[in-house]
Amino acid sequence: LSAQVLICRNYMGNMDMNEIDHFMPILMKREEDAEMTPVVSHGSAHFMWIKHSNLYCIHLTNSAHSTVYHKVCFLQVFKEYFKELEEESIRDNFVTVYELMDEVMDFGFPQTTDSKILQEYITQQGHKLEVGAPRPPATVTNAVSWRSEGIKYRKNEVFMDVIESVNLLVSASGSVLRSEIVGSIKLKVVLSGMPELRLGLNDKVLFEITGREKSKTVELEDVKFHQCVRLSRFENDRTISFIPPDGESELMSYRLNTTVKPLIWIESVIEKFSHSRVEIKVKARSQFKSRSTANNVSILVPVPSDADSPKFKTSTGSAKWMPEKNVVQWNIKSFPGGKEYIMRAHFGLPSVESDELEAKRPITVNFEIPYFTVSGIQVRYLKIIEKSGYQALPWVRYITQSGGENRHMEIDPYTNRPSQTHTINGRLFLNTRS
Structure with a gap:
C-alpha cells in the first residue's frame, strides 16, 4: 500500500514536511498488529488522522496534546463545498482548497469554519481579486456573524423540526429499566432582513417561574444552543430569543428523562x-x-x-x-x-x-x-419580529425516531432465554401550523 500527498499546508513552519513519508509504513505495521489508533508517532512527530473514502486527512504536529478538531473542520467544510469529497474533487479544486485552508486556519488554529460565511468570498470558480485594499465580508466582523445583511425573499417562512431520538432499555417482563429522549430543534429559515424570533416551549422551569399549570410540561436537561440564541435572556426568564441564520441550522439540543414504553x-x-x-x-x-x-x-x-x-x-x-x-x-x-x-x-x-x-x-x-408524539414537548408559539413588519408563516413538524442505543430486552428466539435484545426504530410525524 502506497500513498501520495495530494495537498498540504505548513501553518507554523516548525515541522519537517518529509515526516509524512513515515505515516503509511507506521499505519500498515499497526494494522498488521491490530493496534489501530487515531494517533501514531514517529519520534517527536505525531500524526492525527481520519480516513474519509480513499483519502487520509492528517494533522502533523510536534505536540501530543493537540486535538482532532483541525481535521474535522476541514472535512466538514470540504464536504459542504464539493458534495463528494474524494481525490478527484480535490484535484479539480486545488485553488479553492488552498484558499479554504488559509481562511479556515490562522497560524494553525481554527478561525472561520462556517461554510455559509466562507462561500461569500471564496467560490468554486476561484477567488476574484478586486481593485483596492481587500475587505472581509461583513459577516466576519459583524456581531451577527452567522447572518448577512440585505437578505430578501418574496415569500417569508420558517420551518421548524422538533426531532427526538428515543433510547429504551426494557426487561423481558416489559418494565422500562432506562428511558431517555435526546432531542434537537432544527430550522429552515426563509426570511428577509434581520428578523428576531422568539420561541416558546412547554418548559417546566418556565411554567414554574410564571406560576402556570405544570401538568403538560417537559423538563429539559443538558440544553445546548446555537450561538445566535441570547443566553443571558434564557438564563434570566427562559425566553429563547434569537436572530436566526439564513437557511438550515440546528437551533438547540436537549435531553429528557421521560419514561416511554415500547410502541x-x-x-x-x-x-x-x-x-x-x-x-x-x-x-x-x-x-x-x-x-x-x-x-x-x-x-x-x-x-x-x-x-x-x-x-x-x-x-x-x-x-x-x-x-x-x-x-x-x-x-x-x-x-x-x-x-x-x-x-x-x-x-x-x-x-x-x-x-x-x-x-x-x-x-x-x-x-x-x-400525528403522534412521545415526549409531549410542544411549540407553544414562534413569533417573528422584523422592522419592516412583513407577514411570515411559521411551520412546525414533530419527528420521533430511534436513537443509536434504542433497544429493549426480549426472549432470545434461539434459546428461549431472556438475553436477546431487539431494536425499535421509529419515525413519528406530526405537521402543525402555528
Whole structure:
C-alpha cells in the first residue's frame, strides 16, 4: 500500500514536511498488529488522522496534546463545498482548497469554519481579486456573524423540526429499566432582513417561574444552543430569543428523562424439529391507542447463515427472505393501535445444533406513526419580529425516531432465554401550523 500527498499546508513552519513519508509504513505495521489508533508517532512527530473514502486527512504536529478538531473542520467544510469529497474533487479544486485552508486556519488554529460565511468570498470558480485594499465580508466582523445583511425573499417562512431520538432499555417482563429522549430543534429559515424570533416551549422551569399549570410540561436537561440564541435572556426568564441564520441550522439540543414504553412490542421463539428443520414464531403487538396507526412497519428477524428452503405464513402483511443479510423481513403496511399479528417462518437448517443458533443479533423494527408524539414537548408559539413588519408563516413538524442505543430486552428466539435484545426504530410525524 502506497500513498501520495495530494495537498498540504505548513501553518507554523516548525515541522519537517518529509515526516509524512513515515505515516503509511507506521499505519500498515499497526494494522498488521491490530493496534489501530487515531494517533501514531514517529519520534517527536505525531500524526492525527481520519480516513474519509480513499483519502487520509492528517494533522502533523510536534505536540501530543493537540486535538482532532483541525481535521474535522476541514472535512466538514470540504464536504459542504464539493458534495463528494474524494481525490478527484480535490484535484479539480486545488485553488479553492488552498484558499479554504488559509481562511479556515490562522497560524494553525481554527478561525472561520462556517461554510455559509466562507462561500461569500471564496467560490468554486476561484477567488476574484478586486481593485483596492481587500475587505472581509461583513459577516466576519459583524456581531451577527452567522447572518448577512440585505437578505430578501418574496415569500417569508420558517420551518421548524422538533426531532427526538428515543433510547429504551426494557426487561423481558416489559418494565422500562432506562428511558431517555435526546432531542434537537432544527430550522429552515426563509426570511428577509434581520428578523428576531422568539420561541416558546412547554418548559417546566418556565411554567414554574410564571406560576402556570405544570401538568403538560417537559423538563429539559443538558440544553445546548446555537450561538445566535441570547443566553443571558434564557438564563434570566427562559425566553429563547434569537436572530436566526439564513437557511438550515440546528437551533438547540436537549435531553429528557421521560419514561416511554415500547410502541411495538415483539415476542419471538424458535422451535426445533427433527430432520434439521426450525420454525421461528414472531408476535408483534402495538402498544398505542387505536386512533393512531403505524405505517410501513418493517420487522427484521435474524436467521443463521446456512438456513435454506424458507416458507412463511403471516396473519397480515408479507414476509420475504433476504439471504444477503441473513434475515427475514416482515412488512406490514398499516398497523393500527391495539392490534396483534403473528408471522411464522420455517427453515431447513443443516447445522441446527451449531453455535450460530445461539446468535445474539437483534430483531429490528422500523415504523412511522403520523400525528403522534412521545415526549409531549410542544411549540407553544414562534413569533417573528422584523422592522419592516412583513407577514411570515411559521411551520412546525414533530419527528420521533430511534436513537443509536434504542433497544429493549426480549426472549432470545434461539434459546428461549431472556438475553436477546431487539431494536425499535421509529419515525413519528406530526405537521402543525402555528
